[in-house]
Amino acid sequence: MTDLKKRSLLKVAALSAAAAAALVACGKKEEPAPAPAPAPVAAPAPKPEPLKIAFAYVGPVGDGGWTFAHDNGRKALEKEFGDKIVTSFVEKVPESADAERVIRDMAAQGNKLIFGTTFGYMEPMLKVAADHKDVKFEHATGYKQAENMRTYDSRTYEGAYMAGVIAGKMTKSNTLGVVASIPIPEVVRNINSFTLGAQSVNPKIKTKVVWVNEWFNPPKETEAATSLINGGADVLFQNTDSSAVLQTAEKMNKRAFGWDSDMTAYGPKAHLGSAIINWGPYYIKATRDALEGKWTGNTGVWWGVKEGAIDMVSIAADVPEETKTKIAEIKKGLTDGTFTIWKGPIVGQDGKEILAKDAVADDKFLGGVNFYIKGVEGKVPGDKK
Amino acid sequence: MESYALLLAATLNAGTVLAIAALGLLINEKAGIVNLGAEGMMLCAAIAGFAAVVHTGSDLAGFAAGMGAGALLAAIFGVLVIWLNTNQYATGLALSLFGAGFSAFAGIKYVQEKLPERPQFHIPLLGDIPLLGPALFRQHPMVYLAMFMVAGLIWFLYRTRGGLVLRSVGESPESAHALGYPVRRIRLGAVVAGGALCGLAGAYIAVIYTPLWVEGMVAGKGWIALALTTFATWRPARVLLGAYLFGGVTMLQFHLQGIGVNVPSQFLTMLPYLATIVVLALISRNPAWIRVNMPASLGKPFYPGS
Numbered sequence: 001m002t003d004l005k006k007r008s009l010l011k012v013a014a015l016s017a018a019a020a021a022a023l024v025a026c027g028k029k030e031e032p033a034p035a036p037a038p039a040p041v042a043a044p045a046p047k048p049e050p051l052k053i054a055f056a057y058v059g060p061v062g063d064g065g066w067t068f069a070h071d072n073g074r075k076a077l078e079k080e081f082g083d084k085i086v087t088s089f090v091e092k093v094p095e096s097a098d099a100e101r102v103i104r105d106m107a108a109q110g111n112k113l114i115f116g117t118t119f120g121y122m123e124p125m126l127k128v129a130a131d132h133k134d135v136k137f138e139h140a141t142g143y144k145q146a147e148n149m150r151t152y153d154s155r156t157y158e159g160a161y162m163a164g165v166i167a168g169k170m171t172k173s174n175t176l177g178v179v180a181s182i183p184i185p186e187v188v189r190n191i192n193s194f195t196l197g198a199q200s201v202n203p204k205i206k207t208k209v210v211w212v213n214e215w216f217n218p219p220k221e222t223e224a225a226t227s228l229i230n231g232g233a234d235v236l237f238q239n240t241d242s243s244a245v246l247q248t249a250e251k252m253n254k255r256a257f258g259w260d261s262d263m264t265a266y267g268p269k270a271h272l273g274s275a276i277i278n279w280g281p282y283y284i285k286a287t288r289d290a291l292e293g294k295w296t297g298n299t300g301v302w303w304g305v306k307e308g309a310i311d312m313v314s315i316a317a318d319v320p321e322e323t324k325t326k327i328a329e330i331k332k333g334l335t336d337g338t339f340t341i342w343k344g345p346i347v348g349q350d351g352k353e354i355l356a357k358d359a360v361a362d363d364k365f366l367g368g369v370n371f372y373i374k375g376v377e378g379k380v381p382g383d384k385k
Numbered sequence: 386m387e388s389y390a391l392l393l394a395a396t397l398n399a400g401t402v403l404a405i406a407a408l409g410l411l412i413n414e415k416a417g418i419v420n421l422g423a424e425g426m427m428l429c430a431a432i433a434g435f436a437a438v439v440h441t442g443s444d445l446a447g448f449a450a451g452m453g454a455g456a457l458l459a460a461i462f463g464v465l466v467i468w469l470n471t472n473q474y475a476t477g478l479a480l481s482l483f484g485a486g487f488s489a490f491a492g493i494k495y496v497q498e499k500l501p502e503r504p505q506f507h508i509p510l511l512g513d514i515p516l517l518g519p520a521l522f523r524q525h526p527m528v529y530l531a532m533f534m535v536a537g538l539i540w541f542l543y544r545t546r547g548g549l550v551l552r553s554v555g556e557s558p559e560s561a562h563a564l565g566y567p568v569r570r571i572r573l574g575a576v577v578a579g580g581a582l583c584g585l586a587g588a589y590i591a592v593i594y595t596p597l598w599v600e601g602m603v604a605g606k607g608w609i610a611l612a613l614t615t616f617a618t619w620r621p622a623r624v625l626l627g628a629y630l631f632g633g634v635t636m637l638q639f640h641l642q643g644i645g646v647n648v649p650s651q652f653l654t655m656l657p658y659l660a661t662i663v664v665l666a667l668i669s670r671n672p673a674w675i676r677v678n679m680p681a682s683l684g685k686p687f688y689p690g691s
Contacts, residue, residue, distance in 0.1 A: 060496065060599065060600055062493070062496030062497055062599070063496075063599065064496075064497060092600070177643075208643050209642070210639045210642045210643055211642060212639075213651065216599075217604055218595045218597060218599050218602055218604075219590065219594065219595045219602060219603075219604050219606075220604065222594070222595045223395070223399065223635060223636060223639055224639045226395050226636075226639075227392070227395065227636060227639035227640045227642075227643050228639075228643055230388050230391035230392060230395065230640070230643075231388055231640070231643040231644065232388070242597075242599060243597065244595055244597065247499075247595075247596060247597060251596070265497075265499060266499055266597075377645050378642060378643075378645045379645070381649065
């Protein structure tokens, strides 16, 4: 830690001394850059040296959810490439000015491929990317790109939809509850997709939503889940990162889902299934691109069931066979392109048609979902209407 | 109606954590010591309690471990501020930060652990009353224990000789010293007792309230408890009411969202602190209120020689 600090202090000194020259120095490899070395062209790294890859995580690796899933992806990466790469991670990096400091450190330490795994790292990564042209930046869930920064995301809403299908079948009160994190399109889209899934098997469904405005705060998630159950919801779904919602459902004899990672162990009785994200395939692809010199910036991918990035796993034994078959059909349909989740008619809360019959939402439309569909109660926070 | 009964139940549960911790801090403050380390003590107690339950399977062991951890940290704090006369506020803040870091470190191994299933509590007969039953009589025993603790503390502080001595140490340590009371040891005893109660609250969070361990899971409840003692103008019964009030605010924000009223949760998060500032401003305007309840030597070091 002290070593790190020293290095960044030196870097600050170098920057203030000669900003332009220092920019080159920052991009250099391991040595602590005591003086702005005038190296106009960064020397190509010697071949046998492994590719250094760093991950910035928003939560603790042990959150059992979002960050845990990313770390599984990192482990898959290590397994795939062995000694050709060296990976490291920093966990619990807040979505604040700290993020820029951490990511800058990663670049200064000679990491050539850096993954930032939460939306809030977008601006910090852009800034660091502008200063480190020789480093490749991969940002999860964002939308801004650069020549050395690209984006990747997973279609979590596909998992949400499948969870909805199961929830719609299993609910007795016809009231579903969602513990929602932060009101960004991704989360609103998941709430809607969950509801769409439920409505596909049970048109009487209504969905109650409670926002906790945090990704990871187990006590708050517990309180939110409790209040949803108190309000009549008997199947809960969450877009937060811990297993607290599932555990609350377990305690109060209701049902719930795992999110991001398989959470069966946290609530064996309550668990209906886990909508998981598999980051491994993308991490392997991105690393292969970098190793083979095929990596390009200014692009973005959005992987789902089709690419093996999203799955619904560990479906509870008491879920009817027909529902399990339906989930399998959805997965197959999403894979071969015969099934689309966001396909009209889709009606908004006010009864107005959002998607006409048979119209299919494109990714741009999905990226801007900031409204609730019919069947979801309440208002999206910050909505002026 | 039923959802209001359940809201009340959740409120009592949420308020209990705050009440127990705030009672502990109240004992400290009545003896003239401000311990800003509540959050850190509660976090350490939470992991200690959680780990104890993981290894022994007994909730009681968990509570005991939490109280032990809280008392131990409080004792260290006490020695520092009472004998070495370090600044109480700075030392308390340090304890808070240390506790947050240490608990995270000690808890790494326990992040994925889960606790065994525990029984639902249900008071016979009373628990079967419609509405009131689920609201009031199906709580964890700790909820009722907190109420008894308040009664006990009132009795101790205002009806016993020990309580009088404790208060005198907080009012005027010099006078207590002149009368021959071991001021420093009494203060240490109060600090340790307060730490144990904070520890109990911390353990309750990790063992019962949110039965899991994650870093920073106390999530500011220690600070709310600190605010509570001031909010309650150092009166035990008001501490309990205030705890339920603040607990209620927490639950209400989710309840309102659930029924479609959109109150920004950030606004409600700041309410307890806002309320505390308002109370502080009010009581500062009325010298009599302060004189009656606020320990006169609160936060001041005591030098027996002077």
